[in-house]
Amino acid sequence: MSKRPDLEAFFNPSSIAVVGASPKPGSLGRAILDNLLLRYKGKIYPVNPKYQNELGLKWYHSLSEIPETPELVVIAVRADFVPGILREAGEKGSRAAVIISGGFAESGPKGRELQDEAYRIAREYGIRVVGPNCIGVYNALTGVDTFFLPHDRMRRPPRGPIAIISQSGAFLASIMDWAALEGIGIAKAVNFGNKMDVDEVDMLEYFGWDDDIRVILMYIEGVKPGRGRRFIEVAREVTRRKPVILLKGGKTSRGASAAASHTAALAGDHAVFRGALKQARIIESDEILDLFDMGKALAHLRFPRGKRVGIVTNAGGPGVIMVDNLIRYGLDVPEFSPSLQERLKQMFPPRVAVKNPVDLTGDASNEDYEKALTTVVESGEVDIIVVIALMQPPVLTVDLGDLIADIAWKHHEIPFIVVTMGSDIAKKLEERVEGRGIPVYNFPERAARAVYAIAHCSKCG
Template sequence: MAEDLKNFFEPRGIAVIGASPKRGSVGYVIVDQLKKRYRRGRIYPVNPKYSEILGLKAYPTILDVPDPVDLAVVAVRADRVPSIVEQIGKRGVKAAIVISGGFSEIGPEGAERERKLLEIARRYGIRIIGPNCIGVLDNTTGIDTFFLPEDRLRRPPLGSISIISQSGAMLSMWVDWMAMKGLGLAKAVSYGNKVDVDDVELLRYLIDDPHTKVILMYIEALKPRRGKEFIEVARSATVKGKPVVVLKGGRSGAGARAAASHTGALASNYEVYRAAFKQAGIIEADTMEEMFDIAKAFTMTRPAEGRRLLILTNAGGEGVIATDFAERYGLEVPVLPEELQQRLRAKMPPHVVVKNPVDLTGDTDDERYRIVLEEVLPENIVDIVIVIAPPHPPAIRGDVINYVAEAHKKYQAPMLAVVTGGYIAEEYSRKFEAAGIPAYPSPERAIRVAAALAYYGEYVKKRGSAKY
């Protein structure tokens, strides 16, 4: 089955049915993006009205397209889709991304058309992503059916986060957002009405994708009777060391009603989903912001061995808020042993608070951070380190970034940086991340990520994992 899906991501040739020379149209943007990015094979625009599109030879039908061609992208009017899929079948192409809308989402007439589409696909053994979808953006192979030009929707750099989304619109916004934030994307897929290929199959495929380290999913509802397999597949992700982070739509009664209008999803049994997530070691994100905050951490740092935090700060208030949130999320901020406190006190001015949070105060230099990390971490008494290090204190030169990065390499505990402020803080965050330390603009956000690292670490410990 995973072999089937390969055609969507690594085809040796692509036919674009409904290709168009009209700038800005769906059939234009898809050919244009593929021309810019796809290098594994040839692109065959299909449109009987043209002999050439965007400088590429165009073909009247897919039947006229030469070998090799493993994928058809379909962007024609809905009423023409069934006959087009019939041709795809006759041509022996085994994968189609159907972008076109006008199926079950518009009512009974569309639902009948969708049923017909599926029937033809089954008859010819064609796997379908869609219809009514934005399809696939694969940064590793250059497949890009997102049909918005880059000036309207930027593409992120190549990276190790992959996303499966039941909402195409949200997926495209997130992709645009990742591009701005410099978050690296491997693959992004939105499957629209999911007449055939669904979340579970895509999840299975991404687990085996060597480019993917973290998998994000937006789910309103799985297809009926897919729960058990979903849990099994998600569990196998954990065994392979690939965290799966889910944002669930339709958690409330009113939200489930909205989901039913949106995707026809029967999303009302949220408690069932939660139980499944827990069984499968899936990390549930509460908000879209949190989903990406967690994803970023997993691309840079490790799951935690336990729930004990060291909070190291130069701003007492941020230490207090971090501690409040730690307690809310079931994390501990243990007071450091008296003997260790004494050692730290001997190396610090008297107004530094060495309990935990360790408050280096506003007159700190970089060196105090180094001292605390070097004294505390070898003791193996904390599992996660939160380094609150805004660049504002006058004596801070920036070496704190290297000290944290060195400690992160040397010791087991995952580390998260908190850098609050304006432009200079954003610059510091970028430097932390360039040094391999995920950075967040507030203590609250970092603590939620710490909770995810602890949750996942616990699951991995219990279930066993190949990687961690």
């Protein structure tokens, strides 16, 4: 059940009208159409008085001519035409519009007036608006895709249980493209630009009750004025259901002034904002990459019962770095009990360190990993397992991936996170392990942040 039925039409419309559609290659109106034609299964109504039949579709002179009420209206025409189009959409009975067009509040006083006018009309007809000046909405599950970027500019990521809310459109486009490269699964995403109506609070609530979504990632530069308290209220409810990770732009005063130029955000004092995030149990991310590293772990793993981490490695240095970083993020890396150490000692030659990390050294075989992992997992002394497996030493084979996955799935109450570093051979292990739903990171520090995120969530809910 959706908590926000008023926003359903943005993500699951049965029909979409595209006002400003165009058959011209390279145009924005063509890009929107092409992307919808590629994956969207509902009815598409291109609206442009210049055309009648193009790209195998019937074109319409205006919204009013369309034989049904389009559930979603996508608007990509010159700013001064937008209020008129909105009124037409309202008369037609549509209750959701994505205004891609720029030239509103972001462009000066005249644009601000135009935006106010558009807002009044939307309110009058009860139309919810995403935009203006945005790239809009994306739903991999229904094929709704108003991002006007062709696939050769922005690859679409695989489907997965992550939603992204971004105040920056270009940021969202480039991060989607990057997620495609990295194989990070994204279900839905939204960028609302000037957010004249729908904002981060609405979207947080919507995704919070959306069963397709397991993790919500946010990039914002500030909450809409007057919406701070509601943001916290909604976030507190949502974080009881699923993790929310947020990256804030404008944390420093110079950054805040840049944000003011960018989205007119009132970034405010970051210490205050950070306090609010903590209250709302939102995980704050310091960096873009962290947002996704934590998101990937939260999307795929159960939350652990505690924060005791056991490490099995074939490389001492990365093991040491892993420990340092886990401690830095508030995790425990307990020394194993004497009896567990004894069991491990009897299993391996003296070169193997057994205190935690278990350092199997560069001579480790697949079987060594199997023995060590099984013994540590079954000891009951850890809540989370980190496997560091460097594939450069010639003994290991990529079958290690399946072996790790088998043990992880057998003991699914204990989340596994894997670290491997390098190029081709590392990628092979990564594919094998991630293919089985276990997250892999190419540096121990990145994995440490993922461990932090899942451990943080073990206290939620």
